[in-house]
Amino acid sequence: MAISVYNKQQQKIYTLDNSKEIARGGEGYLVIVPTNPKLVAKIYLPNCVNITENKFAYLNKLDDRYFVKPQELLYDKTGKNIIGITMEYLPSNIYPLDVIFNKSYCLKHNIDFKIKEKITNTLIEAVKSAHSLSIDIGDLSGLNIMITDQGDVKFIDVDSYQVPGIKHSNKLLEDIRDYLYGGTVCVNSDYYSLSVIIFNFLTYLHPFKGVHKKIGKLS
Numbered sequence: 001m002a003i004s005v006y007n008k009q010q011q012k013i014y015t016l017d018n019s020k021e022i023a024r025g026g027e028g029y030l031v032i033v034p035t036n037p038k039l040v041a042k043i044y045l046p047n048c049v050n051i052t053e054n055k056f057a058y059l060n061k062l063d064d065r066y067f068v069k070p071q072e073l074l075y076d077k078t079g080k081n082i083i084g085i086t087m088e089y090l091p092s093n094i095y096p097l098d099v100i101f102n103k104s105y106c107l108k109h110n111i112d113f114k115i116k117e118k119i120t121n122t123l124i125e126a127v128k129s130a131h132s133l134s135i136d137i138g139d140l141s142g143l144n145i146m147i148t149d150q151g152d153v154k155f156i157d158v159d160s161y162q163v164p165g166i167k168h169s170n171k172l173l174e175d176i177r178d179y180l181y182g183g184t185v186c187v188n189s190d191y192y193s194l195s196v197i198i199f200n201f202l203t204y205l206h207p208f209k210g211v212h213k214k215i216g217k218l219s
Contacts, residue, residue, distance in 0.1 A: 003043065010079040013072070016041055026171070027160070033086060041074060042159070043084040050169060051082060051159045058163040061133050066126035067155045068146075085159060090146060094154065098142025100201045109149050118151035120198050126155060127194055131187055136162040138185040140193035141173040142200070175206060179219050 001018045020032040022040065027048040033039040044050075051059075051070065062069050074084035100106050100116070123145070130137055138160060146154045162168035168185040176193035177183045199207045208218060 004077070005041070005043075005074040005084060006077055006079055008073070008075055008079045010075075010077065013074070014041065016043070025157075028084065032089070038089055039071065039086045040089040041084055041086050043074070044082075049082055051085060052166065053082075055159075055163050055166050056085075058133075058135070059158055059161065062135065062158060063126070063129045066122070066129065066153060067158050070159055087156075090154060090156075094146045094148050094152075096143050097145040097147050097153075097197065097201065100147070101142060101204060103204045111149060111151075115149075115151040116201060119147060119153055119201070122151070122153040123194060123198065126153065127190055130161070131190070134164050136168065136185050136187060137190050137193075138162055138168040138170075139172045139176070140190050140197070141176045142197050143173065145197075174218055175209070177218070183219070 003016045003018060004012050005014050005016060006012050014033055014035065016031045017034065018031060020034070021029050022032060023030040026045075027050060028042050028044040030040050030042055033041050051073070053073065056070055056073055059069055068088050068090065070085040070087055072086040073082050074086065075081060076083050097119070100111055105111070127137065127140070137155070139157065144155065144157045146156055160169060160171075162185050170183075170185060172183075172185070176196050178189040178192035180192075181188060183189075196207060199205070
């Protein structure tokens with residue numbers, strides 16, 4: 001099935017083929033942009049639009065070196081309702097960071113401490129750069145950070161970030177939710193998440209997961 005998307009001026013900009021879907025999540029799905037191989041469109045599912053024009057403008061302040069930012073807002077035919085965004089189409093050699101929580105994968109792909117140190121430093125720089133803009137990441141998990149075997153890093157799903165005046169949805173992977181301070185999204189919760197994932201890929205263990213006689217889950 002084809003879907004047409006428009007700009008705010010009600011001009012059609014793309015016709016997307018839903019059979020070209022490449023991924024799907026809880027908020028929407030990704031589909032190839034046929035006229036531009038460097039772009040992918042994210043089309044939101046009903047009642048899942050989490051971006052506004054103001055938020056779009058704020059997110060575009062993020063550093064291109066680290067973040068895959070929304071490039072265009074996609075509207076319905078009326079030009080009033082946002083139904084999606086376009087973003088950079090990442091190359092095929094990039095994969096979720098949580099893959100390197102596995103020791104066998106790291107050995108097979110020669111991901112040594114030097115590469116992990118590069119990833120660690122880049123993650124810290126990226127989070128600090130977002131915070132300098134008063135942007136909180138929220139769901140800072142190994143699924144929302146992409147890496148290469150060489151240690152290059154890209155943060156994805158930035159449309160869910162918390163910006164001034166627009167709260168995060170508070171939908172987080174439980175493994176990285178900061179329950180000590182109420183589990184809500186803020187600067188400190190980002191640093192908690194960051195610490196957890198760095199600990200995880202350096203040691204192949206989550207710092208707070210395991211089997212306990214009295215404590216059954218992280219919360």
